[in-house]
Amino acid sequence: MSDDKIIVGSIGGAFGVQGEVRLKSFCADPEAIADYTPLTTEDGRTFNQIVLTGRMKNGFTARIDGVITKEDADALRNTSLYAPRDAMPSLPDDEYYYADLIGLSVLDSGGATLGTVKNVMDHGAGDLLEVTVPGSSETVLLPFTQAAVPTVDLASGRIIADPPDGLFDAS
Numbered sequence: 001m002s003d004d005k006i007i008v009g010s011i012g013g014a015f016g017v018q019g020e021v022r023l024k025s026f027c028a029d030p031e032a033i034a035d036y037t038p039l040t041t042e043d044g045r046t047f048n049q050i051v052l053t054g055r056m057k058n059g060f061t062a063r064i065d066g067v068i069t070k071e072d073a074d075a076l077r078n079t080s081l082y083a084p085r086d087a088m089p090s091l092p093d094d095e096y097y098y099a100d101l102i103g104l105s106v107l108d109s110g111g112a113t114l115g116t117v118k119n120v121m122d123h124g125a126g127d128l129l130e131v132t133v134p135g136s137s138e139t140v141l142l143p144f145t146q147a148a149v150p151t152v153d154l155a156s157g158r159i160i161a162d163p164p165d166g167l168f169d170a171s
Contacts, residue, residue: 005040005082006097009033014073015061021073023050024059026098034062036083047081096152105158106131106142109150114161114168115140129159133168140168 012022025033033039034050041047047064054061067073091097098120106114106129115131118139122128127144142148142163151160 004085006085006088006099007080008036008039008083009081011064011073011076011079011081012059013077014070015056017070019068019070019073020053020061020063021067021076022056022059023052023062030060033060033081033083036087039081039083041076041079041081096154100154101129101152101159103157104152104154106161107158108168109160109162114163117159120144142167 008027009023009025012024014020015022023033025031027033027036031052034052037050038046038048039050047066049065051063052060053063064076067076088097101117101120104117106117108114113134115133117129118132119130120127121130121141129142129144129149131140131142133140140163142161148163149159149161153159
């Protein structure tokens with residue numbers, strides 16, 4: 001996706017047989033996903049309206065314009081939804097959109113290159129930066145905490161990390 005879009009959620013497939021979908025929101029206020037329309041997919045499909053119809057574990061049930069049948073909903077399983085960056089709220093200085101972190105160089109406090117951010121993951125216990133290590137096909141999961149990542153400099157395109165001992169040695 002281009003830099004003018006931010007991922008805000010994903011469709012988990014059908015909910016029932018009437019065209020509703022299971023919707024996972026990545027927004028700080030999960031219900032706000034419906035406020036950021038129009039939402040687009042990676043292949044360019046646009047959804048101008050999303051109506052949250054209920055809550056479920058890890059997300060919502062929703063009606064999306066153009067999705068009428070269970071088959072329509074199932075065809076969208078695992079589809080990421082993107083909102084225009086200019087529709088998103090400004091963030092405090094110590095918060096970042098995942099899209100802004102991907103591609104940043106990761107350096108240790110001495111200036112040595114540790115790698116590049118490939119992905120940002122949140123499995124519920126805190127964010128992790130997936131870092132590709134130069135000269136290796138392996139990646140390292142760096143905790144995205146103040147202790148392990150004291151500096152994020154978006155303007156310079158880099159992150160200064162103080163990783164736990166041995167984290168990058170094993171790669």
